[in-house]
Amino acid sequence: MRTSRARAEPSAAELSARAWPSWGRLVWVSMRSQNRTFWRNPVPVFFTLGLPLIMLVLFGSLFSWDIDVGFGPIPAAQFYAPALAAFTAANAALSNVGITLAFQRQFGLLKRIKGTPLPPSAFLGGTVVSSVWIALLGTLIMFLAGVLFFDVGIAAAKIPAAALSFAVGTAAFAGLGLALAALSPSGNTAPAVANAVILPMAFVSNVFVPAEDPPDWLRILGDVLPLKHFSSAFSAAFHPAVAAPAWRGTDLAIMVAWGAGGALVAWRFFDWMPRVAGGRRAPKAAAGQA
Amino acid sequence: MNAPSAATPAVAVRGLIKSYGAVAAVRGISFEVAAGEVFAILGPNGAGKSTTVEILEGHRTADDGVVSVLGFDPAAAGREFRDRVGIVLQESTVDTSEVTVAEALDTFGAAYRRPRDRGEVLELVGLAGKEDARLKALSGGQQRRIDLALGLIGDPDLLFLDEPTTGFDPEARRAAWEMIKGLRSLGRTIILTTHYMEEAECLADRVAVLVDGRIVACAPPSRLLGSERATVRFRLPAGAAPGDLPALVAAAVEVDGDRAALSTERPTAMLAELTAWAVRRGIELADLHVSPPSLEDAYLHLIGADGDGNRAN
Ligand SMILES: Nc1ncnc2c1ncn2[C@@H]1O[C@H](COP(=O)(O)OP(=O)(O)OP(=O)(O)O)[C@@H](O)[C@H]1O
Ligand SMILES: [Mg+2]
Numbered sequence: 001m002r003t004s005r006a007r008a009e010p011s012a013a014e015l016s017a018r019a020w021p022s023w024g025r026l027v028w029v030s031m032r033s034q035n036r037t038f039w040r041n042p043v044p045v046f047f048t049l050g051l052p053l054i055m056l057v058l059f060g061s062l063f064s065w066d067i068d069v070g071f072g073p074i075p076a077a078q079f080y081a082p083a084l085a086a087f088t089a090a091n092a093a094l095s096n097v098g099i100t101l102a103f104q105r106q107f108g109l110l111k112r113i114k115g116t117p118l119p120p121s122a123f124l125g126g127t128v129v130s131s132v133w134i135a136l137l138g139t140l141i142m143f144l145a146g147v148l149f150f151d152v153g154i155a156a157a158k159i160p161a162a163a164l165s166f167a168v169g170t171a172a173f174a175g176l177g178l179a180l181a182a183l184s185p186s187g188n189t190a191p192a193v194a195n196a197v198i199l200p201m202a203f204v205s206n207v208f209v210p211a212e213d214p215p216d217w218l219r220i221l222g223d224v225l226p227l228k229h230f231s232s233a234f235s236a237a238f239h240p241a242v243a244a245p246a247w248r249g250t251d252l253a254i255m256v257a258w259g260a261g262g263a264l265v266a267w268r269f270f271d272w273m274p275r276v277a278g279g280r281r282a283p284k285a286a287a288g289q290a
Numbered sequence: 291m292n293a294p295s296a297a298t299p300a301v302a303v304r305g306l307i308k309s310y311g312a313v314a315a316v317r318g319i320s321f322e323v324a325a326g327e328v329f330a331i332l333g334p335n336g337a338g339k340s341t342t343v344e345i346l347e348g349h350r351t352a353d354d355g356v357v358s359v360l361g362f363d364p365a366a367a368g369r370e371f372r373d374r375v376g377i378v379l380q381e382s383t384v385d386t387s388e389v390t391v392a393e394a395l396d397t398f399g400a401a402y403r404r405p406r407d408r409g410e411v412l413e414l415v416g417l418a419g420k421e422d423a424r425l426k427a428l429s430g431g432q433q434r435r436i437d438l439a440l441g442l443i444g445d446p447d448l449l450f451l452d453e454p455t456t457g458f459d460p461e462a463r464r465a466a467w468e469m470i471k472g473l474r475s476l477g478r479t480i481i482l483t484t485h486y487m488e489e490a491e492c493l494a495d496r497v498a499v500l501v502d503g504r505i506v507a508c509a510p511p512s513r514l515l516g517s518e519r520a521t522v523r524f525r526l527p528a529g530a531a532p533g534d535l536p537a538l539v540a541a542a543v544e545v546d547g548d549r550a551a552l553s554t555e556r557p558t559a560m561l562a563e564l565t566a567w568a569v570r571r572g573i574e575l576a577d578l579h580v581s582p583p584s585l586e587d588a589y590l591h592l593i594g595a596d597g598d599g600n601r602a603n
Contacts, residue, residue, distance in 0.1 A: 021400060033393070037389070109387075117373045
């Protein structure tokens with residue numbers, strides 16, 4: 001180590017004249033940092049990108065017949081691929097925001113960040129953008145696989161509607177991810193809660209298999225929760241019976257409401273200090289996603 | 291530079307109180323730290339060092355008292371304040387991180403208005419050439435140096451170091467001390483906590499000894515404890531019991547096997563009694579020597595953990 005180096009001291013005027021780094025740049029820097037954390041951990045990569053793809057392949061082998069809804073025979077994948085893509089995006093947004101932040105709080109990274117001039121909004125914004133980016137990749141991979149291997153057709157005129165549904169749905173689940181991080185007592189509880197929420201929600205939302213004749217309470221539950229609306233808004237853009245441009249206002253509105261609710265919970269309960277061990281970081285043993 | 295003038299302290303604390311439920315962690319402490327000063331808070335586990343420092347950092351809020359750091363109230367301070375302080379927490383956060391050294395420093399550096407050069411910071415903490423190593427793969431001591439590097443990347447006027455060298459090997463500790471001295475010579479203000487009297491003595495302009503939430507002494511290290519106190523050691527002559535010694539000596543002596551030691555504020559009188567006694571009996575006292583108190587002894591005495599190991603309350 002070297003002991004000293006003379007540094008040209010800037011004058012006070014020079015200092016106050018020096019501008020803060022722009023908010024956009026700080027969102028970008030935070031997003032890149034969260035992306036690295038994601039790609040260098042095999043567990044979240046598998047659960048957000050690998051698992052839905054495996055489901056697509058399984059569904060493709062199980063339901064390989066064609067369906068005729070009045071437009072001639074159409075491969076069944078045309079109907080379940082969009083639903084699975086919506087699930088992929090929702091899961092990617094919810095988990096990558098909620099679990100990552102809960103672990104990063106547990107390990108004291110959020111406390112460390114709080115001690116720097118990085119605006120909290122830029123850090124959280126970067127985290128959300130990172131998870132939206134991962135959700136986008138997951139969705140594109142699903143459709144690419146669907147088009148290449150399962151004859152899924154895409155209508156150009158309905159792509160704007162699909163893109164809007166993706167943006168609103170993913171943002172809504174990212175908002176719920178913030179709420180998940182805000183309410184999780186520790187990093188270890190966040191993945192359990194995320195899975196306990198998203199998997200049953202997927203079943204009542206007809207993502208995996210359309211229920212033939214569900215009991216009322218199950219149907220109502222599906223109608224209230226956001227995933228069915230994400231799935232149906234998305235599916236509409238790929239359904240041969242739905243004409244372009246396939247905007248789905250009600251579905252979008254319900255998702256916006258959920259996303260805003262999640263953000264509100266986060267705004268009220270989110271904090272930066274580790275919650276276990278009296279505000280200190282947890283011991284190393286509980287290694288995880290962060 | 292825009293540091294406060296000598297008249298305005300960098301840090302001023304008055305009547306600081308903080309409890310966690312029934313635990314009174316800090317019980318009314320006051321001190322000031324001048325700009326450019328290295329100020330050490332020395333104390334045993336649970337004394338309230340981290341609580342105090344984290345209140346100054348704005349990570350925790352005080353129950354009562356007045357705190358001013360660089361002219362800011364840290365509990366309410368924002369970006370301007372954060373831009374000028376560097377924080378090294380007691381707990382490292384880098385041991386689970388998948389990012390590399392360079393990525394971590396660039397990410398954190400981006401938030402500051404005038405970040406230091408990455409290579410310069412790495413050289414300062416002795417990690418030059420480690421840019422591409424994953425934080426997770428570094429040794430514990432190297433990870434601690436990353437903590438230091440992240441505290442320095444914003445080129446702070448005021449640096450908080452909460453037990454910066456715990457876990458360092460002796461060589462790394464020396465190197466860290468050199469680094470801290472280097473920062474001091476650049477005019478930076480440093481507040482550090484430590485368990486090591488030696489560290490405080492080597493680095494600090496002034497030391498506050500914190501015990502059970504109270505400052506029991508605050509002075510330059512050389513003046514921390516009455517330097518007139520001395521330790522007298524000798525071997526107990528064969529056949530002599532401690533009770534045979536002259537009364538003044540017997541009252542103060544501690545015997546371990548044939549080794550006798552006593553700590554006294556009156557070494558002259560003590561020696562006169564002891565040697566007169568030995569001469570009268572024609573005994574040559576083996577290993578007789580008088581030494582100033584070791585700093586460790588001084589510290590242990592100060593926190594009331596000397597002698598029989600009881601902690602005064
Ligand atoms: N978040 C917390 N919740 C409850 N009690 C706490 C909390 N933080 C600290 N304490 C208690 O307050 C007292 C002071 O703790 P503090 O961490 O400030 O001590 P310290 O001097 O830094 O100790 P160490 O040398 O072990 O780091 C201790 O009794 C500790 O148990
Ligand atoms: Mg401490």
